[in-house]
Amino acid sequence: MYGFEYSKAASAEAAAQSLKDDEDAKVLAGGMTFIPTLKARLAMPTQVIDLNSLPELSGITVTADTVRIGAMTRHAHVAADADVKAAIPALAYLAGNIGDPMVRNRGTIGGSVANADxxxxxxxxxxxxxxTVHTTERDIDGDSFFTEMFETALQEGELIKAVTFKRPDAAAYMKFPNPASRYAMVGVFLSKGSDGIRVGVxxxxxxAFRFAAAETALNADFSTQALENVTIDPDMLNTDMHATAAYRASLVLTMTKRAVDACL
Amino acid sequence: MTHTITFTLNGEQTTATVTPNHLAVDLLRDDLGKTGTHVGCDTSQCGACTLHLNGEPIKSCTLLAVQLDGTEITTIEGLAKNGDLHPMQAAFKEHHGLQCGFCTPGMIMSGIGIAQRNTTPDDATIRHELEGNICRCTGYQNIVTAIREGAKAMAEV
Known part of the structure; x- marks a missing residue:
């Protein structure tokens, strides 16, 4: 690791101001990506501001329509929370299958969403x-949050404070994990609610993107048969050592069908 | 700039002065002599560096030393009481849950976490929850048995 200054954040707003004052400052949440990045000398921040000193950024509030999760809430907390399990079991399942138990004891929802791996x-x-992603500046519609690889709608000096999820009538998360890293080679989150069907990939x-063709087909007929003629263009998908774009295209459809099955 | 931190290490109040770019596991091993916590991969994959922070298993190769300030840390050295092995340690001994032993401290610290989350974990649960610990001898069979029996023994205490 290169050298840097370290401080504990006094508040989310103060941490955000520090980021505005110093463009090479970084905030530390769970650190499950950031600390390995520092160790590999892929980042050289002037200062690291630790958000772990802010318990007010952690916690879960469930209402009749929504589940609000504070940015510093750990994956293990979301996975084990009885209210999340009752309101959106698929979300608790998702959190409980990120990484491994030790990663889930540190990693946070805010860090995961802001990093946009x-x-x-x-x-x-x-x-x-x-x-909806709540920041120190505004509320951001989740649909416009992810903009490029590792890029989001967050501006310089803007910090996530919480995320609010709408409670669906039914939902499922289907993940095809890389066997070594447990990261999603493909993960599909499907929900059925008052706004219709949503498929996040x-x-x-x-x-991450919404699988619009699948949503249209499933809004007309919520069945796996409805997906038989739906395709996804492999040109928009990733190819790497683990899977070709064509294989990922196949996985997206398979995981979507499994998610539909789980909701039926 | 250095930071002076205070934390509880295996029940003892501990003070250390660290630079921000120092890792928790390096502080424990190199500066405080607690070499029971191992470094296998140094990339948060293998789990050999697992210890308990405020009672929860975490990977100490992916934590800054300065973040230990104000916490309660238990390493493998802190498990035995008055010369008596912790039930999970005793189970690893009884069921020979090790071959070369390098991953063992992390396996035991993770195994205790599994037992705390599941009173009587079945083998499938144990295998799933051991995703973050790698045994390069591939001696998983006895490790799983040891954690299953260790969890039973912990529930009886």
Whole structure:
């Protein structure tokens, strides 16, 4: 690791201001991506501001219509929370299958969403549940949050404070994990609610996206047969050492069908 | 700039002065002599560096030393009480849940976490929850048995 200054955040707003004052400052949430990045000398921040000093950023609030999760809430907490399990069991399942138990004891939803790793699980739920991302500046519609690989709608000096998910009538998360890293080679979060069907896909493309063709087909007929003639263009998908774009295209459809099955 | 941190290490109040770019596992091993916590991969994959932070298993190769401030840390050295092995340690001994032993401290710290989350975990649960611990001897069979029996023994205490 290169050297840097370290401080504990006094508040989310103060941390955001520090980011505005110093463009090379970084905030530390769970650190499950950021600390390995520092160790590999892929980042050289001037200062690291630790958000772990802010318990007010952690916690879960469930209402009749929504589940609000504070940015610093750990994956293990979401996975084990009885209210989340009752309101959106698919979301608890998603959180409980990120990484491994030790990673889930540190990793946070805010860190995962802000980092926007193309293979992270949470982005699929942001899209698949029509979430809203609350920041120190504003509320961002989840549908416009992911913009490029590792790029989001967050501006410099803007910090996520919480995420609110709409409670669906039914939902499922289907993940095809890379056997070594447990990251999603493809993950599909499907929900059925008052706004119709939502299908959020992660792992397949440079950034999470809604599978519009599948949503249209499933809104007309919520069955796996409805997906028989739906295709996805492999040109928009990733190819790497683990899977070709054509294989990922096949996985997206298979995971979507499994998610439909799970909701029937 | 250095930071002076205070934390509880295996029940003892501990103070250390660290630079921000120092890792928790390096502080424990190199500066405080607690070499029971191992570094296998140094990339948060293998779990050999697992210890308990405020009672929960975490990977200490992916934590800054300065983040230990104000926490309660238990390493493998802190499990035995008055010379008596912790039930999970005793189960690893009884069921020979190790070959070369390098991954063992992390396996035991993770195994205790599994037992705390599931009173009587079945083998499928144990295998799933051991995703973050790698045994390069591939001695998983006895590790799973040891955790299953260790969890039973912990429930009886």
């Amino acid at each position: 193309p293979a992270a699980c949470y982005p699929s739920a942001i899209l698949g549940l029509g979430a 992660t792992g397949a493309a440079p950034y």
